Amino acid sequence: MSGNIQVLMKQHPTGWVQESDFEIVDRPIPQPGPGELLVRNIWLSLDPYMRGAMDPVRSYRASLKPGELMIGGSVGQVMQSNNPKFPVGAYVVGYLGWQAYGVSDGTGLNIVDPKIAPLSAWLGVVGMPGVTAHYGLLQIGQPKPGDTVVVSAASGAVGGTVGQIAKLKGCRVVGIAGGKQKCDYVVNELGFDACIDYKAADMHDQFKAATPDRVDVYFENVGGQIMEMVFARLDTFARVALCGIISQYNLTKPEGFTGMRHLLVNRASITGFIISDHLPYWPGAIGELAGWLQQGKLKFRESVAEGLPNAPAAFIGMLAGKNFGKQLVRVGPDTL
Structure with a gap:
C-alpha cells in the first residue's frame, strides 16, 4: 500500500538550491524483515550539512545521487518490530531521511525518553546540534573563565547552545546573527553579553566595541566576510572551532580567505x-545537556514546517537564514 511520502534529490543543484531540485513521491510503506523494525517518523531535522551532500564532490560522506532519498536525522515511533532491542511504541532517534516511514536493523538508532526532553529537542539541544556545540566549544575551544567567546549564527540550534554553555563556563559571549529580532533574542533570552547584527552598516565598528579584549575562542558556523571580520580580532593563542561555513554552500565560486596572517601573528x-x-x-554530552535543560539552564527555539511536501522550501529558507532557531519538519503527530 502507499502512504510513505518521500523527498528525493531529483538533480544536483547549481548554485542556490531550488525546489525543482527535489522530487516528492508516494511509495508503499516498507515492511520490516528479520531483525528489523518499522519506524513512523514524527520529526525531521533540516541541517546545513545536507547542502554539501547534494554536491557531487569529495566530502566526509558519499554525495547523494539523483533519485536518492534526502538524508537527515529524525525522531519517530516504532510501529512494528522484529528486533527485541526496540519494542513497539518506543521512540527512537536516528537517520532515516526525508520520509514518513523507515525500516532499520537498529544500527544508528537510539531510544529516547520524551519525559527527559520533548521529542523535537532530541534533534536539537539534546541531539546532534547540542553535541556539536558541546564538543566544539569545550574540546576544541577550551574556554576559560573570563575568555571572550564569539559565536556566528548565534540564534541557530548550534550557535545558541554554544553561547549558553560558554556563559555557564564563565565567559563573555558575543553572538553574530541576522536582524534585530534575532539579536534581541540572543541577548535577552539566551543571555549573551552582546550580539552583532551582520546586516548593520556599522557591523565592524559594533564588533570591535563588543570585543575590547579581542577574541579568545571563535565558534565558526558561517564563513565568508564574517569569518574575516572575526579573524582580524583574534587574540594571541586564540582557538577556532570550524563547524560550518553556511554562507559558502550555495556559491558557485566561494569567497577567498585572506586571514592567514591573523592566524600566524596570533599563533592561533x-x-x-x-x-x-x-x-x-x-552519551556524556547528551547527559550533561539534558541535565542543564531540566535545570532551566538551557533554552531553545524551533522553526517548524508542517509536512514533508514543505521540507524543500523550509530547507532553502534555512540556508538563507530565514529560520529562527532549530529548523524542523513535523512529519506526523507525536502519537496516533
Whole structure:
C-alpha cells in the first residue's frame, strides 16, 4: 500500500538550491524483515550539512545521487518490530531521511525518553546540534573563565547552545546573527553579553566595541566576510572551532580567505570537526545537556514546517537564514 511520502534529490543543484531540485513521491510503506523494525517518523531535522551532500564532490560522506532519498536525522515511533532491542511504541532517534516511514536493523538508532526532553529537542539541544556545540566549544575551544567567546549564527540550534554553555563556563559571549529580532533574542533570552547584527552598516565598528579584549575562542558556523571580520580580532593563542561555513554552500565560486596572517601573528589554532567522528563522546554530552535543560539552564527555539511536501522550501529558507532557531519538519503527530 502507499502512504510513505518521500523527498528525493531529483538533480544536483547549481548554485542556490531550488525546489525543482527535489522530487516528492508516494511509495508503499516498507515492511520490516528479520531483525528489523518499522519506524513512523514524527520529526525531521533540516541541517546545513545536507547542502554539501547534494554536491557531487569529495566530502566526509558519499554525495547523494539523483533519485536518492534526502538524508537527515529524525525522531519517530516504532510501529512494528522484529528486533527485541526496540519494542513497539518506543521512540527512537536516528537517520532515516526525508520520509514518513523507515525500516532499520537498529544500527544508528537510539531510544529516547520524551519525559527527559520533548521529542523535537532530541534533534536539537539534546541531539546532534547540542553535541556539536558541546564538543566544539569545550574540546576544541577550551574556554576559560573570563575568555571572550564569539559565536556566528548565534540564534541557530548550534550557535545558541554554544553561547549558553560558554556563559555557564564563565565567559563573555558575543553572538553574530541576522536582524534585530534575532539579536534581541540572543541577548535577552539566551543571555549573551552582546550580539552583532551582520546586516548593520556599522557591523565592524559594533564588533570591535563588543570585543575590547579581542577574541579568545571563535565558534565558526558561517564563513565568508564574517569569518574575516572575526579573524582580524583574534587574540594571541586564540582557538577556532570550524563547524560550518553556511554562507559558502550555495556559491558557485566561494569567497577567498585572506586571514592567514591573523592566524600566524596570533599563533592561533583552527580545527575543523565533524561530530559524527566522535560517537563515543555523545552519551556524556547528551547527559550533561539534558541535565542543564531540566535545570532551566538551557533554552531553545524551533522553526517548524508542517509536512514533508514543505521540507524543500523550509530547507532553502534555512540556508538563507530565514529560520529562527532549530529548523524542523513535523512529519506526523507525536502519537496516533
